[in-house]
Amino acid sequence: MTKRVFVYEYLSGGGWSDYGDDSAADELLPLGLSMRDAMVADLVRAADCSVSAAVCEPGNTLPRGVVPVRARTNESAFDFVARQSVLHDLVWLVAPETGGLLARFQRIVGNARWLGCSAEAIELTAGKKATLAHLAAHGVQTPLAFANAPEIARWVVKPDDGAGGVATHVHARHADALEDQALRTHAGATLTLEPWIDGEALSVSLLCTAQNAEMLSINRQSISIDATGRLSFDGVHVDAAGHGDPRWRPLAALAAQVAHAVPGLHGFAGIDLVWHPQRGPVVIEVNPRVTCAYVGLSAALGRNLAAELLAGRQHGGSAHEQELARADA
Incomplete structure (x- = not known):
């Protein structure tokens, strides 16, 4: 049975606007993009797996077959992840631990869908x-x-x-x-x-x-x-x-x-x-x-x-x- 997997990297998925530290976000964003793309590339090669990934940056570096998804206007990162998680079987998410971000995302997604x-x-x-x-x-x-x-x-x-x-x-x-x-x-x-x-x-x-x-x-x-x-x-x-x-x-x-x-x-x-x-x-x-x-x-x-x-x-x-x-x- 095909598993629907949602990949969300906090900064490249739109969280940079909420991060509160522009210089830190600028420094971490390229690292976040590289992690997201590596995770997605491996998932695409896995059997019985369909992949969606959060994007917000101009352009789209995702491989063919991956569904890009974006937050709605004024939708918070937490609401966006909550909305997408119920549409998928599993969520693979990367976020800084700063300010309790990663732990909060885990609790929003819940143990049943969380890969991590x-x-x-x-x-x-x-x-x-x-x-x-x-x-x-x-x-x-x-x-x-x-x-x-x-x-x-x-x-x-x-x-x-x-x-x-x-x-x-x-x-x-x-x-x-x-x-x-x-x-x-x-x-x-x-x-x-x-x-x-x-x-x-x-x-x-x-x-x-x-x-x-x-x-x-x-x-x-x-x-x-x-x-x-x-x-x-x-x-x-x-x-x-x-x-x-x-x-x-x-x-x-x-x-x-x-x-x-x-x-x-x-x-x-x-x-x-x-x-x-x-x-x-x-x-x-x-x-x-x-x-x-x-x-x-x-x-x-x-x-x-x-x-x-x-x-x-x-x-x-x-x-x-x-x-x-x-x-x-």
């Missing part, structure tokens, strides 16, 4: 400071373990529920970081201040079911810091380290540890981390949704991750897990 993490998992991981404290309590190494380390030379101030590298600044003096935090907090921002962890910036991509959190790939993140300390996210190299890399096993174990600590991670999720030269992986944040590392990942792995996500939703395990189980039988 639970509202509880989204809310748990939305706040960076609370996430780190929660993970640390479950034995996961985070920047909190470096709070009093003498080798720490820089500190980072960033939105507590932000996305990408938006409004993130790195300081060479702790006093400067405290001043930055105080000034921006006074202006109404909710921020977190952490030790800056030196090492290789990585992420891992996961495909999560109730039974398993499979680590799909280790990805290398490209991050730059300008002369003023402003951090920029410049892209990601997906599947940058294969199974033969000595970091694969410890990172797969870390992914399982994080998934155990955060019940409700379902579908695609990501973990941002730094590989410290002496102390190994340090988790920076958990992303309970599709991330930029999804773009090109199906091709890199030779797997259709969207098809596996649909199969996992229907049968209680990813298609890859089912294939492995059959091979072991």
Whole structure:
């Protein structure tokens, strides 16, 4: 039976006008478009699937056969998603955690149609400071373990529920970081201040079911810091380290540890981390949704991750897990 799937990426679907931060929206919109198009492209190749996708930008980059849908005049993003969700069997949605956006969308769509993490998992991981404290309590190494380390030379101030590298600044003096935090907090921002962890910036991509959190790939993140300390996210190299890399096993174990600590991670999720030269992986944040590392990942792995996500939703395990189980039988 053909499944009707609605793909909604918040900014490219029209949410940029409601986001409240034009510079952040401008920075994140190209990333959102690339994620939307990658998700749609995989779904188009999946069997027994018809696809609709939200659009608002001039022109239409969607593949042939995908139905573009637009919000009505003055219709809020939440009302638009609610209206479309009842017209479809499943909803695959990407939105920032900022301001509780992603969790609110999950509750609007409801568990029956939602392709992704639970509202509880989204809310748990939305706040960076609370996430780190929660993970640390479950034995996961985070920047909190470096709070009093003498080798720490820089500190980072960033939105507590932000996305990408938006409004993130790195300081060479702790006093400067405290001043930055105080000034921006006074202006109404909710921020977190952490030790800056030196090492290789990585992420891992996961495909999560109730039974398993499979680590799909280790990805290398490209991050730059300008002369003023402003951090920029410049892209990601997906599947940058294969199974033969000595970091694969410890990172797969870390992914399982994080998934155990955060019940409700379902579908695609990501973990941002730094590989410290002496102390190994340090988790920076958990992303309970599709991330930029999804773009090109199906091709890199030779797997259709969207098809596996649909199969996992229907049968209680990813298609890859089912294939492995059959091979072991």
